[in-house]
Amino acid sequence: MDFAFDARTEELRAKLLAFMDEYVYPAEAVAHEQRERLASPWENPPVVEELKAEARRQGLWNLFLPDSEYGAGLTNLQYAPLAEIMGRSPQLAPTVTNCAAPDTGNMEVLTQFGDEQQRKQWLEPLLAGEIRSAFAMTEPDVASSDATNITTHIERDGDEYVITGRKWYISGAMHPDCKIFIVMGKTDPDGEDIRRQQSMVLVPRDTPGVTIKRAMQVFGYEDHYHGGHAEVIFDHARVPVSNLIGEEGGGFAIAQARLGPGRIHHCMRLIGMAERAIELMCRRAVSRTAFGKALAQQGVVHNWIADARVTVEQLRLLVLKTAWLMDTVGNRGAHTEIQSIKIATPRAVVDILDRAIQLHGAGGVSQDLPLAELYAGARTLMIADGPDEVHQRSLARRELKRYV
Known part of the structure; x- marks a missing residue:
């Protein structure tokens, strides 16, 4: 088994990591300040448009689309580590690279099922980030x-x-x-x-x-x-x-085709959110003193950080396996794994974020750190794209079918 990323993935990872450090993380606070001065809270802050232009200039645009005619032509396995990086700043990074839901799923639908006129009228301006x-x-x-x-x-x-x-x-x-x-x-x-x-x-x-x-x-x-x-x-x-x-009566099938990639994209980004939480936990632990010693010397903090690292490594392997299966045998062949990551990832990341919030005290629930908003987003994904219980039901029935 080869766990190394290929050359193209490594190249894009390096570019995206540099883009995040140089542009995205510094823009988080700027965007928040700018939004407070906008006439409508739904408009993009000016810094978002600036980042979109820079992302396009660097070729960090439409990375999610496997169809090379419209997007970057990456496989799910190639896109997974890139989506993880973007997940570290889920409010900004996916938006400024044109990789944000629900546009991603809608572009996939139009790519796969739209006719020529529908693609020209709606897909092209979506790909360009114009609408x-x-x-x-x-x-x-x-x-x-x-x-x-x-x-x-x-x-x-x-x-x-x-x-x-x-x-x-x-x-x-x-x-x-x-x-x-x-x-x-x-x-x-x-x-x-x-x-x-x-x-x-x-x-x-x-x-x-x-x-x-x-x-x-x-x-x-x-x-x-x-x-x-x-x-x-x-x-x-x-x-x-x-x-x-498509055709009349084809809506349910289109929805299922749309939701498969959507679910794995969410899980990829969730791993990035967990990595951001671990980083914040570690920085907090080595810089904060309570009861005469650094938080990093507290046993319970050791447990939280160690458990978070183990969990993230497990989830990443399962997500990468799922991405590989989607590439090699299709979404239907990866059904069990897609449902598995949809169940496991949000739950685990919610727990990691909860520990990170606890470690930061009042700051953890404030607007000064991204943790509270990350928590809300991760907890929502236990409902979005089908609640956990629906996937558990389907997964269990598939397992039991082998024994009945």
């Missing part, structure tokens, strides 16, 4: 952990589709540059196959009948860098039939 997008699947009135439950209607009326429904926690929808929604709804609600009832359509944000009702908070945070999370009403919004992505 943002949102993915509208989750609904407040049903258990959206089971995507077959969605109730939004997509009804055909001549040459148009009429969309009616209510969505929430639609990431990116508050951003002023969000110009397009990918909306999942039911075109055949009475169909015999519950996984063929759904379709996906492109709905421009300025379509009559589309209303951004309110911003949704996550543990009190509005997640400005990712464009926020919104409750969105579709009240008989009309779009041309040509806005259908």
Whole structure:
């Protein structure tokens, strides 16, 4: 087994690490200060646009896309260590490299399932970072952990589709540059196959009948860098039939294709968040004195740091194995591993962040350090892209099938 990164990955890692040190980490406090002076909290601080230009100049752009026609052409295994590095500053780094959700998943959908006109109209400006997008699947009135439950209607009326429904926690929808929604709804609600009832359509944000009702908070945070999370009403919004992505009844399959890479990307970034937490713990431990000796001399602190290191090394190996399987046998062949990392990684990283917060005392829960916001993001990923319990159910049933 060869655990070394290939030459291209090493080259990009070196460039990205230098970019983080020189540009991203110093910009974290600057962006926070600039945001407080903006007319709208959803606008990008000027420093974000400056970093985007620099990332493009350095070739650190669209690294997530394996299709070389549109992106960097990296495999999942090559992208994994890069996403981990970006995860150390998850509010800034993915955004300024055009590697932030939900745009990444939407670009993947348009790359794989969009037609030529849809790619020209929406994919190209997304790839260029000229616009943002949102993915509208989750609904407040049903258990959206089971995507077959969605109730939004997509009804055909001549040459148009009429969309009616209510969505929430639609990431990116508050951003002023969000110009397009990918909306999942039911075109055949009475169909015999519950996984063929759904379709996906492109709905421009300025379509009559589309209303951004309110911003949704996550543990009190509005997640400005990712464009926020919104409750969105579709009240008989009309779009041309040509806005259908793929075929009618293909929405569920497209959603599954979209969520596979999305889940592993989240886990890659989570490892970077854990590494940032370990670094902050160690710096705190050697610089802080309590009861006559450095925190680094306290046994419990040793345990926290050692356990965190062991956990991160385990998670990284599992994520890299999953990435390798996705590259070699496809998402379906890596199903067990994708679900395993989706269950294991957020839980473990939440625990590491919790220890880091504890070690920093009041500062750990303050806005002066990134730990509280990292914690909120990691804890949310135990729900996002399918709650842990759904993946546990599926994983256990697959294991038991071998014995029944």
